[in-house]
Structure formats: structure tokens, C-alpha cells
Amino acid sequence: MKKISVSRRFFLAGAYAILVIAALLCVLPFINLLAISFSDKTAVAAGRVTFLPIQTTTASYRYLISDHQFLRSFGTSLLRVIIGVSVQLLIMLPAAFSLSHSKDQLFGRSFYAVYFVITMIVSGGMIPSYLVVAKLGLIGSFWSMILPMAVPVYNMIILMNFMRSLPKELEEAAMIDGATPMKTLISVVIPISKAGIATVMLFCIISHWNSWFDGMIYLDSVSQYPLQSYLYAQLRSIDRMMREMETNYEALAKLVNMRTTRAAMMFIGALPMLIVYPFLQKYFTKGLVLGSVKG
């Protein structure tokens, strides 16, 4: 049997300790948030809440349910994820499939490669992008959050690399049987690309759910905001109250109420990601490695 030396034991104990502490540090802020959201507001204001709720109450969640705009923004975000990710997949899948072919099979492949990679290197920046969206008449429209994000080039490349690694024989067999490229994609390539598609879908879902800046600058009113933009607006107004706090007692009273509500809001805002992520994690590690480190 292998015996473990004393110094090795010390080392391992240290390694485990560091890793467990780091892992805890990554979740404790969320637990603190959760505890605050379920605590009584006066306990929170007194700084007594750490990782367990004090005088447990669901008041802040009841308040959130009565906040129509919060619910509407939550709905907008869900809709945005569903439509946005569908649009991305509809465009990306055929494009990645085409690009996964060699230079001989796809006329102009080198041109397309350069065409797409350039957009990863240079961008017009914030203001010209805003002006293009404005020119297209998308300001104030739901589609201003969908269309500019329709082709995530990096994800498309991950998909392309994934499709490239598939056995070519299946596709050739489908072609010989007379299937069109679209038919081949739908009935041969997509069914065997599930892991790759799941990875990319996870990235797309996350980027749509977490986007807030586009909603904030492209939409006209808070009533159209997706959840993250709405949260931004809310947090800003709380900040403003904090600044006025010293002079304005009314603001102070409001703030005490807001702190637990804010925690509840942030927790609900993070919740879908906390739920989705563990399910797709096993694909995601594979996909990320595939996309970033390839020979």
C-alpha cells in the first residue's frame, strides 16, 4: 500500500482548505443576499443578518409580487431569451454547418472566415452601433434586443468546430441518398450535435438573460425593460436615495424598506441562471474547452 508522508498530508490539508474556502466565498454572498431578503428590515438595517434570516418574513417577496413592473420585466426577459435564442440558433446552425466544410466543398470559405473574424477584432463601438439601430427604426422596439445579437460569432465558431469533429461518412451517406444540405443538417447533423448545441445554447441563454445595456439605451420606457435593465434602474434609484439619506428622513424610511426588497429582486434576477447552469454544466465544460483550446 502507498503510504502518505507527513509533509504530503499537510500539503493536502492546505489544498483542501484553500479550495473549500474559495468555493464557500463564491456562494456566501448569494446566501447572505438570500438571508437578507427573508429577514426583517430592522434587523438588516442594524447589520445583524449574516447567513441566516433573522425574524423570517416573506414581506419583500410579497412586495415584489405586487410590483407589476417587476413581473412584466421578468416576462419580457423570458420572452427575450426564448425568441432571442431561437433566432440565434436558426441563423447559426446552418451557417456553422456550411462553414464546417473544407475549402473545396464550400466556395469562398476563406473569404467568409475573414468576414466573420474581422467582426471579433474590430467593432464600430457603442455610438455608431446605437446610430445604426436608430437608423433601422428599432429604437423602442422589442427587436432592438434580438436582432443586433442575432449572430454571436464566437458561439458560431464553437458550433462549427464541433460539427467538424463529427464523422464525415454520415453526411456523405445522406448526400448519396439524395438529401439536400438543409435536409442533411436537420436529420443527420443536428441529432448528433446535441452536446455542442447544448453548450452554445447555454451561452446564448446566459447572454440574453444577463443583457441590460441594450435594453437601457434602445428602449424608450421602463415598462418595456427586460428584468436586468429594470434592476439597474431600481438599484440606481436606491443609490440616489442613499445619497439623500442624511438630509431626508422620508428617504431614509423608504430605504430601510428597500434594502430587503432589493436583495429579493437580485436573488430572483439570478435565480434562472442558478437553475439552468447545473443542468447544462456537463456539456458546457466540454464545449468551452473545445472552443477555446483547439490544436
Add this chain to the structure above:
Amino acid sequence: MLLPAVVFILLFSYFPLYGVIIAFQKYNPTTSFSSTWIGFQNFATVFLLPGFTRAVVNTMFISFMKIVAGIVFPVMFALLLNEISIMWLKRSIQTLIYLPHFISWIILGGVFKEILSTDGGIVNTVLSRVGIRPVFFLGEKGVFPYTLLFTHVWKEFGYGTIVYLAALTNIDPGLYEAGMIDGAGRWRLTWHITLPGILSIITLMTVLSIGSVMNAGFDQVFNLYNTAVYETGDIIDTFVYRMGIEQAQYSTASAVGLFKSGVTAVLMILSYYLADRAAGYRVF
């Protein structure tokens, strides 16, 4: 089958690229893309603004710290995780440390304002118990860049760890056996086999991160900063935002944006070239 992708990229990536010409114009909102040509005047105006130089310096300082920490911490954690033989623990730790990556800076901004606050924030509460005076993590200009660094590392180190961990599992176990037969201890194995084994990945990730020198993290800074820390915390992107979106100075803001984009493009081309030379990495 490529057509939709090509069209959307044309619309939302190439049109804005063409749109940067407004950086050379006196922008007129009514005629937009056909305004008066004034050459480099916008650049001259902008480069003389004190806020601009400050933003460039801050951007480079913050992103440089982030790049270094973004290599050191993930490599360290990958090495430590690699030593763990209890699989369920290893997997749970991985799951937990990637978690923050998936949460937006809107929410994290709120979380950090909450836990770092000077009245009742949990971090300062703990500090005061051990006798340290409260620290204004988000309001003291000397501290703010480091708050940015720590919160960034906190959010992203787990994500970076995956890549190195994957590289570690690809090292040929035969090398370790050979090393042990030759009488090498753990540290020597790590130094002579593990590190050289992942060196190419470390080089690759370092080289690729050169391209992000001008990106100090808009989402993060925007959600954490305030006027008290502009001096050390204002970065190019937040500067462009305030100038362009808040004050509607489209032309000058685009000039700053173009400056940033130009430097980034040069750095990225350089880094892709180096990555190809050093590790045979190709994007496409």
C-alpha cells in the same frame, strides 16, 4: 445557408464600422451620416480633455492587473484541484467556483454594494469585529481599483480554471510514472512535468489576453463606480458612455471609441499572430 448570418453581420457589425466615419465629422443629428467633414479635429479635442488621459491610464492599469491575476489564480486553483482525489468534492468545488461567472454585473453590483457597504455590510461588520476600521471599498479612490480587481477575480477565476484543468488531464500519465521511477518527488514532478505540460496553454491564454488591454470591464465598472472614484476608476468605455449616450456628443464619443477600437485591433492581430507562432492556434 450562410446568407442570413452574412446579412445580419453586415447590418449590425459592418454598418457600425462604416458609421465610425462620424468620428471625422461634425455630427448633425438631422442628416446623420452626411455631416460636415472636419478630419481629425474631434480627436484633437478629445485628446486634450483631462478626463480622456485619465481614462486611458486607468483602463490600462486595471486591465493589466486583471490579466496577471487572471492567469495566476486559475493556474494555481487548477493545480490544487488536480491534487484532489475525492471526485464528488472536486466536482462540487468546480460547480461552485464557476457559478459567479453566470451572474450579471447588474446583480453582482448590487450584491457588492450590499456586502461592502460601510453601514451594516457583512464584510465591514466582520472587519470591525477583528478591530479593523471600516474600509470604503467603493467610495475611496485609492482602494477602488483593487476592489475592481478582487471582485473580478472572484467572478472569473473559476471559469479560467476549467481550461487549465482540462489541459492538466491531457498530460500523459506515463511521464509521471517515469518521473517517479527516477526518484522525483511531488514538487519536482509538478515543476518538471506538470508546469511544462500546461505551459503552452498558459502562453496561449496570456497572448490572447493581450487583445483585452483596452477592455477594463464596462459592465463591472459601470455598476460599481460613482463620482467619488472617477479619478482612479473611470475607464474608456464609461467615459464614452457618459460623453456619447448621456451628453449626446456623438462625434467626439465615437472618436474615443475609434481610438480604443484601433488600439484593440492592432493588439488583437498581434496576439493572434503570436498565438499562431507560439502555440499553432488558429481561430478558424
